[in-house]
Amino acid sequence: MTTQTYDPDNIFAKILRGEAPCTKIHEDDVSLAFLDVMPRADGHTLVIPKVAARNLFDIAPADLARLMPSVQTVAQAVKAGMEAEGVVIQQFNEAASGQQVFHLHFHILPCWTGVAIRPPGGPFQSAEALRPFAERIIPAFRAR
16 A cells, blocks of 8 residues: 555546546446546547555455456547547556546546557646547447
């Protein structure tokens, strides 16, 4: 376990409580998936657990086991909805690794041959700019 503590006021906790907006892609009893506001690829989606966990070191194994099918389902929908050739799934633990929001999350980045993933820290995108990607990904859940 990490020595750092979970901050219940992090932005993802606020999104889970409905105190901050997101462009939601999917929600089930264990997770919430939404589009990243600083996307590194078109359709870049985040999957977060509904339990409070700072990162992979803090989540109970049983909660992680319940979360991973959601990560898989979201990755399949992102790949299908974005007509991607593949996906990169990233997960960072603590600041030294690049973690910026200290609530466990998985990045689902759709990939296409010859299209580079953009560097982290890109410009913020509005919900309006992200909506077309949501409109492509959400129907892919129903098609499964």
